[in-house]
Amino acid sequence: xxxxxxxxxxxxxxxxxxxxxxxxxxxxxxxxxxxxxxxxxxxxxxxxxxxxxxxxxxxxxxxxxxxxxxxxxxxxxxxxxxxxxxxxxxxxxxxxxxxxxxxxxxxxxxxxxxxxxxxxxxxxxxxxxxxxxxxxxxxxxxxxxxxxxxxxxxxxxxxxxxxxxxxxxxxxxxxxxxxxxxxxxxxxxxxxxxxxxxxxxxxxxxxxxxxxxxxxxxxxxxxxxxxxxxxxxxxxxxxxxxxxxxxxxxxxxx
Numbered sequence: 001x002x003x004x005x006x007x008x009x010x011x012x013x014x015x016x017x018x019x020x021x022x023x024x025x026x027x028x029x030x031x032x033x034x035x036x037x038x039x040x041x042x043x044x045x046x047x048x049x050x051x052x053x054x055x056x057x058x059x060x061x062x063x064x065x066x067x068x069x070x071x072x073x074x075x076x077x078x079x080x081x082x083x084x085x086x087x088x089x090x091x092x093x094x095x096x097x098x099x100x101x102x103x104x105x106x107x108x109x110x111x112x113x114x115x116x117x118x119x120x121x122x123x124x125x126x127x128x129x130x131x132x133x134x135x136x137x138x139x140x141x142x143x144x145x146x147x148x149x150x151x152x153x154x155x156x157x158x159x160x161x162x163x164x165x166x167x168x169x170x171x172x173x174x175x176x177x178x179x180x181x182x183x184x185x186x187x188x189x190x191x192x193x194x195x196x197x198x199x200x201x202x203x204x205x206x207x208x209x210x211x212x213x214x215x216x217x218x219x220x221x222x223x224x225x226x227x228x229x230x231x232x233x234x235x236x237x238x239x240x241x242x243x244x245x246x247x248x249x250x251x252x253x254x
Contacts, residue, residue, distance in 0.1 A: 002049075006056075006134065018044035052130065055093050057109035058228050060132035062164065063141035064156050065112070068181040070094065072141065072211035073110045076221050093131045100225045109135065129167050136231050137224065138176040144192060144208070145185040154199045175227070177205045179220065184210035 003012040021041035028035050061069040077096030093112075099105040111128040132138060142157045157178075165172040180196060183189040193208045207223070209216035 014049060015045040015047045018042040054133055055095060055109055055131045056107065057095060057131070057135050058106040059108040059137045059139060059224055060135035061108065061110045061141055062132065062138050062160060062176075064143065064160060067141040067143045068211045069110045069141050072179075072181065072209070072217070073108055075211050075214050075217050077108060093128060098221055098224075100221060104225055104229070106225060106228050108139075129164070129171065132171060132174075133168070135174065137227055138171075138174050139179050139224075140176055141179045141181050142196075143182055144180040144189075144196060145182040154196060157200055177207065178202050180206065180208045181211050183208045184213050184215060 002014065005012065019042045022039045024035045024038055027037040061073065063069050073094060073096045077098045094110040096108050096110070097105055098108055109131055111131050140157065140160065142153055144153055146153060161172070178197070178200075180193055183193065186192050189208060193206070197206055205223070207216060207220045209220055211217065
């Protein structure tokens with residue numbers, strides 16, 4: 001990587017332009033009012049670049065195809081990604097702004113679903129996981145009530161996390177919450193959720209929601225906003241506590 005443009009207005013020089021030649025005005029004098037002289041410029045540098053886009057979002061959605069990621073982002077934001085009852089409905093990243101109140105909001109990113117074997121190129125591969133690199137929190141959405149009874153949600157959840165680890169350890173180490181979706185389709189959702197968490201061996205935050213009906217989404221959104229506020233506050237505290245270069249220089253002079 002040559003440079004990471006992650007801030008507004010940030011610039012970087014990749015190739016230097018050639019020095020320009022001197023035009024006829026440069027040779028103008030009191031004796032030569034209309035010179036017809038010039039010098040040629042020098043060629044500039046040439047470089048071939050590969051540009052990679054990473055969307056800027058606070059929260060990233062991670063999960064199997066048809067886990068309900070697009071339905072969730074439609075439920076909590078004004079974004080309207082395509083939703084259908086077949087895998088890989090989402091083919092490109094979608095961003096949605098979730099507004100908690102008049103002055104507090106965050107951006108959530110929905111990427112195409114990841115399947116087992118993505119690191120080896122299965123499905124859409126892991127080409128979209130890079131869009132989660134700038135997020136501060138990952139939401140791992142799991143379909144707790146799969147249509148196919150032969151599908152094991154615990155196995156799928158573990159497979160997704162393993163693909164994440166294979167792709168990037170830094171992404172794997174990001175704060176990650178478990179979000180169990182489609183609880184409205186379960187007669188006894190509490191016992192199913194409890195059993196899933198036990199079988200999965202999960203120790204982190206767990207949220208049970210229904211993206212299509214909105215059940216539990218409000219509580220999840222407020223918890224996310226609180227996490228982001230705390231994270232931003234800790235970053236500001238770290239920056240404030242870090243001594244500036246000017247103060248260090250003054251101390252050395254003294």
